[in-house]
Amino acid sequence: MDLQRLATASRLANIDAFHVMELAKQANELERAGRHIIHMGIGEPDFTAAEPVVRAAEAAMRRGVTQYTGALGIHALREAIAGYYKTMYGLEIPARRVIVTAGASGALLLACAVLVEIGAEVLMPDPSYPCNRHFVAAFDGAARMIPSGPAERFQLTAAQVEANWNERTRGVLLASPSNPTGTSILPDELARILQAVRARQGFAILDEIYQGLSYDAPPVSALSLDDNVVTVNSFSKYFNMTGWRLGWLVVPDALVADFEKVAQNLFICASAVAQHAALACFTPEAMAIYDERKAEFRRRRDLIVPALESLGLHVPVMPDGAFYVYADCRGVNHAAAGDADRLTQAMLHDAGVVLVPGQDFGPHTARDYIRVSYATSRRNIEEAMARLQKLFR
Known part of the structure; x- marks a missing residue:
């Protein structure tokens, strides 16, 4: 017997899917196929509870x-x-x-x-x-x-x-x-x-x-x-x-x-x-741990921003908090330059690096910008930048 689909509230038309989760799903499928993927998409600290x-x-x-x-x-x-x-x-x-x-x-x-x-x-x-x-x-x-x-x-x-x-x-x-x-x-x-x-x-x-x-x-x-x-x-x-x-x-x-x-x-x-x-x-013990982790996030920021600039991913405003960089992708040496959705697909499938296109964050910067999360190790950041450098050659 066919089940009738229940009618849903009209407000759902005003709620979009979360595109970053679609990229994460694709990345997981590639990992199951044996690919090594560097995740710089989802905004989650790589540190766990103290x-x-x-x-x-x-x-x-x-x-x-x-x-x-x-x-x-x-x-x-x-x-x-x-x-x-x-x-x-x-x-x-x-x-x-x-x-x-x-x-x-x-x-x-x-x-x-x-x-x-x-x-x-x-x-x-x-x-x-x-x-x-x-x-x-x-x-x-x-x-x-x-x-x-x-x-x-x-x-x-x-x-x-x-x-x-x-x-x-x-x-x-x-x-x-x-x-x-x-x-x-x-x-x-x-x-x-x-x-x-x-x-x-x-x-x-x-x-x-x-x-x-x-x-x-x-x-x-x-x-x-x-x-x-x-x-x-x-x-x-x-x-x-x-x-x-x-x-x-x-x-x-x-x-x-x-x-x-x-x-x-x-x-x-x-x-x-x-x-x-x-x-x-x-507690003082925990706060000391958080202070050191904060210092590590800052070191990662100071590593990744010039690295992105060297790839043609321009950072017009230095991020002063969180663990994100918002980078203009129009200057990269790639056929998908200026099309953040296509470019992040190429980064994932051709370089094994997960980044997020601007379309999740509103239409104004949707095509021109990508979000980079540096909530991962410096070793992963360096490897990701090397992969992207090779891709943009």
Whole structure:
């Protein structure tokens, strides 16, 4: 008997497939066929959870703290995160404003559930992390992608906010440092953006998950500029705990109860074991490990940027955070120059190197740019660059 295909919600038309996962699937097939593939596509640290965190997880399981927690997270972890803001930024953030979530994705979903009205427009730069616009679409809002190039550091500017705000606009969703570009919003510009949003009684959601990996200047949290922003952070990137699915929000006092109500219904709570393990992230032993890993990421950045330039992959803005480089592919010596999709296919199939075309991140830079993740060893980076040099000859 033929099964009838169920009708799906119309909002799915506004949610695109994630092209990076298609490339990863192709790479896996090549590996199964015996090819050696260097993965520089998916944004995941090659480091795993620090040993103190692993020990804390084992201890938590043996103590039996594996049951539901409160929807806002365990108090000790919320206190520890508040202390982290004091240490890292010099900010006094009350623990009651910290909400522990099921990863940064869970945090962004909660923020959109609370703040995005049906039909509301949310401004974000093009290029942006693709899931950000899909989080907005999931709650029947509309992401408005504003073309942002090297002159804007691939970020939204206050002038763009003012020029593009209309009667449907309700807020902005930004990331600093950014995926895919690794660039930060400069503090003075961020202050002007937040002022422009506040003057229009809008909301600002700031994804700060890569701020622990800021290389050229101390990071500036949006919370130091405006108490009304909603910031998103995560244990995935700086703390190297991607699969543990643990993140957090800092929200204005007046919105805590609203976020708690939605979290209770959508997620119940984040993983109890992951929460207890994450307490160890803030110990001196663990922080020393993270500092050394951060230094290694910086060494990788300083290795890969000139290597890409030598291949004709121009880097118009030096990435100052995260572990990504956004490179212009129009100058390479290859038939697919200026066609990022075709070029990354050639890189994969002819050189065995996985990179990501710009099409995932918005139409403005889709054909001309590729994203390079240097979340892999320096040995892999050197081998990948040698393979690409041979390809471009």
